[in-house]
Amino acid sequence: MASASSIFVRDDSTLTVIYGAAEMAGIKSLVAAGALSGTAVVALLVVMIARPPCYRNTHVIPIFVSLLVANILQAIASMMDAQWLIDGAVKNGRLCSAQGALKNGGNVATSVWSFVLSAHVFTLLFLRRNMSHLSCVVVIVTGWLLVGFVVAIGPLAIQSAQRGPYFGPSGYWCWITDNYYDEQTFLEYFFEFLSAGCSIIMYTAIVLRVRGNLAVVDGKWRLRFVPRGERWLLGINRDFTDSAVMSVAARMVWHPIAYTICLLPVTFARFMSFAGREVPFWATVTTDFIFNMQGLVNVLLVLCTRHLIPDTATLPMFAPRKAIDFSSPEAYGITPFVVPQPEAEVAEKTLPELLEANDDALQDLTADPVKRSNSMHSDGSVESENSVDSQAPLVSKWKWPPLFPVQHA
Numbered sequence: 001m002a003s004a005s006s007i008f009v010r011d012d013s014t015l016t017v018i019y020g021a022a023e024m025a026g027i028k029s030l031v032a033a034g035a036l037s038g039t040a041v042v043a044l045l046v047v048m049i050a051r052p053p054c055y056r057n058t059h060v061i062p063i064f065v066s067l068l069v070a071n072i073l074q075a076i077a078s079m080m081d082a083q084w085l086i087d088g089a090v091k092n093g094r095l096c097s098a099q100g101a102l103k104n105g106g107n108v109a110t111s112v113w114s115f116v117l118s119a120h121v122f123t124l125l126f127l128r129r130n131m132s133h134l135s136c137v138v139v140i141v142t143g144w145l146l147v148g149f150v151v152a153i154g155p156l157a158i159q160s161a162q163r164g165p166y167f168g169p170s171g172y173w174c175w176i177t178d179n180y181y182d183e184q185t186f187l188e189y190f191f192e193f194l195s196a197g198c199s200i201i202m203y204t205a206i207v208l209r210v211r212g213n214l215a216v217v218d219g220k221w222r223l224r225f226v227p228r229g230e231r232w233l234l235g236i237n238r239d240f241t242d243s244a245v246m247s248v249a250a251r252m253v254w255h256p257i258a259y260t261i262c263l264l265p266v267t268f269a270r271f272m273s274f275a276g277r278e279v280p281f282w283a284t285v286t287t288d289f290i291f292n293m294q295g296l297v298n299v300l301l302v303l304c305t306r307h308l309i310p311d312t313a314t315l316p317m318f319a320p321r322k323a324i325d326f327s328s329p330e331a332y333g334i335t336p337f338v339v340p341q342p343e344a345e346v347a348e349k350t351l352p353e354l355l356e357a358n359d360d361a362l363q364d365l366t367a368d369p370v371k372r373s374n375s376m377h378s379d380g381s382v383e384s385e386n387s388v389d390s391q392a393p394l395v396s397k398w399k400w401p402p403l404f405p406v407q408h409a
Contacts, residue, residue: 016089016090016091016092016169017089017090017169017171017172018088018089019084019085019088019089019090019172022281023172023281024085024088026172026281026282026284026285027081027084027085027172027173027285028085029285029289030078030081030173030285030288030289030292031078031079031081031082031085033078033289033292033293034074034075034076034077034078034079034081034292035075035078035079036293036296037071037074037075037078037292037293037294037295037296038071038072038075038076038079038295040295040296040299041068041071041072041075041295041296041298041299042072043299044068044299044302045065045068048061048065059120059131059133059136060117060120060121062136062140063113063116063117063120063136063139063140064113064117066109066113066116066140066143066144067110067113067114067117067298068295068298069109070106070109070110070112070113070147071106071110071294071295071298072106072295073102073105073106073109074102074103074106074107074110074292074294074295075106075292075295076102076106077099077102077103077106078292080095080098080099080102080174081099081173083095084173090169090172090173090174091169092165092168092169092174095174096167096168096169096174097155097165097167097168097174099167099173099174099175100166100167100168100170100174100175100176100177101151101155101167103173103174103175104150104151104154104167104175104176104187104188105147105148105150105151107188107191107192108146108147108150108151108187108188108191108192109143109144109147110192110259110294111191111192111194111195111196112143112146112147112191112195113143114195114196114199114255114256114259115194115195115198115199116139116143117255118195118198118199118202118203118255118256119198119202121202121203121206122202122203122205122206125206125209125210126202126205126206126209150187150188150191153187154166154167154176154180154183154187155167158180158183163177163179163180164177164179165177166180166183171273171284172284172285176188181274184270184274189267189270192263192267193263193267195259196256196259196260196263199255199256199259200256200257200260203255203256208223213225254301255298255301258297258298258301259294259297261290262290262291262293262294262297263291265286265287265290265291266287266288266290266291268287269283269284269287
């Protein structure tokens with residue numbers, strides 16, 4: 001990018017990048033992408049304030065708002081390219097340093113809060129543990145302090161006179177200058193790759209666990225795969241909470257996937273440039289355009305999946321998975337029909353009770369098989385309503401208390 005051409009000139013003595021006609025058109029598209037993404041994020045924040053979502057009582061809100069704020073920082077940094085369009089060139093100075101800091105901070109913040117959101121969902125759905133209010137405050141404060149530290153350490157502790165300014169013209173806009181290659185890698189790309197990779201791993205583990213493919217067997221985690229025709233067997237280890245969050249977890253996996261899709265193209269183009277290979281201008285603009293749309297992508301994902309997020313007031317308490325006795329019929333599900341027990345077995349169980357109640361009635365039942373059969377079915381239907389172990393459907397006249405007290409995440 002340092003070489004001059006008929007449409008792109010860089011003056012290293014003044015740290016100025018002069019746009020040509022093609023660059024002007026490409027940068028306009030990036031400004032438009034930033035404006036579109038920023039407008040969508042701000043609109044979503046306004047809607048969230050006016051109409052709090054169903055998960056307003058959870059700790060997802062402060063984490064997700066932090067992610068949206070990071071997207072706003074990215075959008076502002078992209079819209080600052082409008083000044084370079086007016087000047088016809090990228091000029092080193094305070095505005096350039098501010099844009100570089102905003103780009104660095106916005107990108108790092110997006111990766112940090114994407115990871116924190118993934119970790120929070122993983123803790124809730126996989127580990128079944130809640131985050132306390134104090135823990136949430138600590139996470140939010142620590143996350144933003146980390147972002148501020150990453151941005152500030154460059155110009156305050158790393159910048160040197162030999163290598164020049166830390167934030168300055170880098171390609172077609174301002175960012176960490178090319179003289180700080182290691183800092184570009186470890187103070188931005190490292191966070192982005194770590195966030196994308198860990199998020200995909202965690203969401204994959206969530207989906208596998210709530211489906212029943214990942215389970216604890218003999219105190220060890222085991223991964224099992226069941227043929228399509230036998231997938232009903234996975235329900236043996238799936239509890240009520242698993243069933244409630246199954247569809248949610250399966251769709252939330254698109255958040256880290258979308259983040260990775262937006263991240264990889266621009267990173268690949270950057271690494272090609274670092275390796276000394278010339279990256280076509282159209283490729284640079286296209287990859288950065290996709291990267292600048294992260295805010296809009298997050299908004300679209302919220303709009304598409306909001307109906308999949310259940311109200312926290314209706315969710316059961318997050319508790320450890322129940323232990324199921326595989327010798328019990330419960331392990332194979334509750335069926336609406338019960339096969340009558342053999343007559344001999346029923347008679348054997350009821351004889352002592354009948355003998356104590358009425359000897360004459362016992363003689364009549366023994367002598368008349370028809371009467372005995374009718375009596376058994378009549379008694380059995382009454383007992384099925386009161387039996388604790390009965391598999392018959394619950395009788396509507398019973399009013400059962402709530403089984404799961406509400407405990408917000």
